[in-house]
């Protein structure tokens with residue numbers, strides 16, 4: 001079995017944080033600067049107390065580094081939270097609302113989008129999905145989830161490290177965090193808010209199962225929303241998808257994102273690696289490793305950044 005990737009560029013991170021503390025956004029700064037403190041900003045060696053890149057071979061003495069904003073897109077279930085079966089209860093109840101029938105087939109989730117899950121359930125029960133079914137699915141799911149919110153709070157939990165990781169990324173310079181999930185938007189909000197995780201994420205620029213039933217298409221949707229809101233460009237070098245299933249990994253690769261997988265769900269490190277995750281971490285317990293994995297896109301040569309030999313990526 002492979003050893004999970006450990007990213008060890010801690011000295012670099014410290015330097016970036018030093019730069020953030022010293023930087024004062026200009027008066028003309030736009031929304032990104034106002035909200036996140038650092039724009040698509042040019043940092044000089046002086047900004048980092050003189051040690052950024054000096055003598056390390058990847059920046060060159062007195063070199064300037066362009067500091068791109070990053071879009072970190074989070075899966076929800078088994079990546080940030082454990083729903084302890086409440087999701088499947090919600091699908092079952094939504095199915096009953098839609099059809100008047102109870103569920104007597106296994107419900108398959110594992111990284112699928114809400115519309116996919118519900119349409120598969122209809123088909124498994126011998127029901128040909130109609131346009132009326134499709135139109136009513138979001139309301140049925142939202143009502144069911146809303147009815148289950150207190151049970152989710154009691155039985156579910158934020159996964160270890162989720163709070164500290166989201167907080168660390170919020171404090172990292174230039175990182176926008178948003179959901180990218182198969183859940184419909186209101187249910188993503190409910191699932192995260194009952195554990196107090198919602199405040200770290202920008203739901204306006206997220207992408208959801210209610211936007212498209214094909215998960216890979218959600219990457220472009222989130223990217224376009226973020227570009228519009230923050231007046232910045234997000235591409236393969238600045239979009240990071242974090243998720244726990246091979247479907248997250250595939251969606252990230254097909255959608256053009258750098259993929260940081262976490263093996264906190266049903267898929268093993270080997271499985272996530274085999275699907276092509278750029279970095280695989282066992283879970284979110286080491287927030288610093290997640291921050292460094294996300295921000296490593298700025299320094300990966302194959303993505304057009306600067307090489308940094310202290311980052312060990314799997315691929």
Ligand SMILES: [Mg+2]
Nearest residue numbers: 075077078244
């Ligand atoms: Mg998941």
